[in-house]
Amino acid sequence: MLSIDDLTGGYGTAPVLRHLSLGLQRGELAALIGPNGSGKSTLLRAITGRVRSSAGTIRLFGRPLAVWPVAELARRVAVVAQEEPVPFTFRVDEVVAMGRSPHLKRFQREREGDREAVRRAMERAGVRVLADRPFSELSGGERQRVILARALAQEPALLLLDEPTSHLDIGHQVEVLDLLAGLCHAGGMTVLAVLHDLNLASLYAPRLILLDRGQVVADGPPSQVLAAPVLERVYGTRVILGRHPAAEAPAVHLLPLRAAGVPAPGNGLPGEGTA
Numbered sequence: 001m002l003s004i005d006d007l008t009g010g011y012g013t014a015p016v017l018r019h020l021s022l023g024l025q026r027g028e029l030a031a032l033i034g035p036n037g038s039g040k041s042t043l044l045r046a047i048t049g050r051v052r053s054s055a056g057t058i059r060l061f062g063r064p065l066a067v068w069p070v071a072e073l074a075r076r077v078a079v080v081a082q083e084e085p086v087p088f089t090f091r092v093d094e095v096v097a098m099g100r101s102p103h104l105k106r107f108q109r110e111r112e113g114d115r116e117a118v119r120r121a122m123e124r125a126g127v128r129v130l131a132d133r134p135f136s137e138l139s140g141g142e143r144q145r146v147i148l149a150r151a152l153a154q155e156p157a158l159l160l161l162d163e164p165t166s167h168l169d170i171g172h173q174v175e176v177l178d179l180l181a182g183l184c185h186a187g188g189m190t191v192l193a194v195l196h197d198l199n200l201a202s203l204y205a206p207r208l209i210l211l212d213r214g215q216v217v218a219d220g221p222p223s224q225v226l227a228a229p230v231l232e233r234v235y236g237t238r239v240i241l242g243r244h245p246a247a248e249a250p251a252v253h254l255l256p257l258r259a260a261g262v263p264a265p266g267n268g269l270p271g272e273g274t275a
Contacts (some may be wrong), residue, residue: 001157001158002047002059002192003058004021004022004023004057004059005056007020007046007053007056007058008055010042010051010214017053020043020211022209027189029205029206030205031207032193032211033209034234035212035236039211040211044079044160048160049073060077078160079151079159080144080147080161081147084147089135089136090134091133092131092133093118093132096121097114099118099121099149099152100153103155122149124152125145125149126145126172127142145168148176157189160192161192161194162194163195163196165197165200166196199252201222202250205222210225226252227241239254241253
């Protein structure tokens with residue numbers, strides 16, 4: 001579905017992404033992780049053509065990105081960005097309905113199928129109760145879920161999300177990530193999400209892609225990618241790796257930099273292992 005080969009690009013003359021290669025299959029859920037400035041958001045923008053590449057290729061559904069008409073690409077790929085300012089005072093249901101725009105011809109009115117897609121998206125994102133509220137009056141977490149609903153209303157094959165849980169409380173984080181996992185497993189949607197919370201990424205994403213300085217430094221299941229020496233080198237902080245108490249997923253424990261009596265990286269703590 002998505003193939004990136006030896007991609008270099010960014011903003012101006014300084015490349016953010018350097019010789020980056022990866023691919024995604026239909027129905028796959030993958031999380032992009034890495035420190036600030038590692039190129040995660042830039043990669044999402046590159047996949048949608050918003051960032052120019054100076055070398056390498058991006059292919060979507062077997063076709064080079066450059067040959068995709070904008071409207072056709074919008075019907076297949078949806079994006080949930082970190083910040084999505086919505087102009088004017090639209091109601092929530094109107095914002096979500098904007099996700100149907102790529103499926104409508106110019107001046108064409110919404111059809112019953114479009115209205116049903118909007119209702120279904122609001123229900124999935126848990127914002128049906130907000131339908132009549134002005135978007136401008138919502139909290140940050142509510143806005144984030146509305147923008148997710150707008151993306152779901154597009155009914156895309158590929159969904160790109162930049163920190164979709166950043167403004168959400170833990171209850172809504174679980175709801176959103178459960179929803180994304182379900183869309184992949186049952187609906188065949190492909191999801192690539194930037195996540196800063198390594199433990200959420202480990203719990204929900206079967207595949208983690210770790211970026212550092214615009215390059216892929218680790219790619220695979222959480223048990224392979226979340227290795228203490230790699231995380232300490234990339235993030236510049238000390239960690240100890242344990243296990244989630246109720247799931248087959250590694251858990252990353254942070255260590256205060258000035259904690260007294262903390263063992264050196266690699267020595268572990270009683271009852272836990274390092275990797």
